[in-house]
Amino acid sequence: MDPISAVSEELAEIDGQISDIFRALSNGFQKLEKIKDVIRQSRQLEELTGKMRDCKRLIKEFDREVKDVESRNDPNTNKMLSEKKQSMIKELNSYVALKKQYATNLENNKRVDLFEGPGEEFGEDNVLLSSSMTNQQLMDNGNHMMDETDQAIERSKKVVHDTIDVGTETAAALKAQTEQMSRIVNELDSIHFSIKKASQLVKEIGRQVATDKCIMAMLFLIVIGVLVIIIVKLVNPNNKDIRDIPGLAPPAMNRRLLWIAN
Template identity: 85%
Template sequence: MDPLSAISEELAEIDGQIADIFRALSNGFQKLEKIKDSNRQSRQLEELTEKMRECKRLVKEFDKEVKDLESRNDPGTNKMLNEKKQSMIKELNSYVALKKQYAANLDNKRIDLFDGGTEGYGEENVMLASTMTNQQLFDSGNRMMDDTDQAIERSKKVVLDTVNVGTETAASLKAQTEQMSRIVNELDSIHFSIKKASQLVKELGRQVATDKCIMALLFLIVIGVIAIIIVKLVNPNNKDIRDIPGLAPPAMNRKLLWNAR
């Protein structure tokens, strides 16, 4: 069991967090030794510096908690906690010193590269300027001006192309917007036409139903007339059936002219 847990759970938790950071710092500096690229070394050093800041904050919290518990602890416990705090500070300072060493090495590399490039460039310019005649200097200046003009023209062309692309994009978006508006209007027209067609179908259905009823009634009338005609022809003496207009009277009811005499 961790002896700090018996004193304070918060002290034990802070101690565990600091131990985790120390392990991460140790692994980080070992990784830093294997990195050759200066930019990657700089990024790795920034990450380690952030971990050291967090560790420093935790050490301060540990010291504050120790001072709060000092009155309740015995002298031996307070001595142990202070030694623990000093050990943390010593280990953190060792990583801070290591960080400063790596940072100084990186700065020296940057200064060497910068100085070397500037020195060579300056000497080259001095040598060229000292060996050129007035005509050569004049021609060199003209070439530099021509190169500058060409660079400006290329920049103008790039800007003009960008503006043209933006204009074409805006026109395309406007055309698409108008097309979408037309599509929406056409959909509204189609919806209205479908609604009118539905109403027309309903009206035609009602008309067809009415026509069917009329046709059925006419059919029944025709059937009735035909039935009466048939009965009249079959049984002409039936008095219950009146003569149908348009039909000739029965032959037996007719009187010949010579029988009337």
């Protein structure tokens, strides 16, 4: 029976996972030695780096579990677990160092590919070709290269000029849009002022209508009162409580007759 299993099943499970990762790392680095393509080497190295991160996480879990069960274990068992953890760390560090070595070699290979690419062979061919040319041919070749350079410069100038034209047109369009927005804002202000003025006029008209209604009501009451007085006077001419209203007084002749009779 595995001594770690006798201590804790969780420790045994973590130990098994770490052992599986170590085997995968060993096989992965052996496979990496046989790969010649730089891109495939980089991908394989990234995969191995991920496995090493998982292994580091599991070793931390193993250490936490060891500390949890340390109080109920005897000294020999705790020593065995500590040595097992140190062995795991040592083996992981060896794979980390191997990974750094492969990463350095891979970076150097990339730099070599950059400096020893097709351009260098092309340059060597140019050197050999130049050595076999006459002075006139060299001058013609140089003039041809200068013409191509001038054409490239002219194309660049045209691109810059077109870019400036596009920028100028864009600025003009933005300026026109800004002016249009300013006019719209001014029109909105005018509309707002007109609406406010119209609201004030409506309020004034409302107050005038209310005043006119009060005047009409007062005139109506006055007319009603006059009509009532006229009706009462016609019905009872001798009523002394109601004063004579112009136009309704008895004829002057009747008054003189009454005075003579008295």
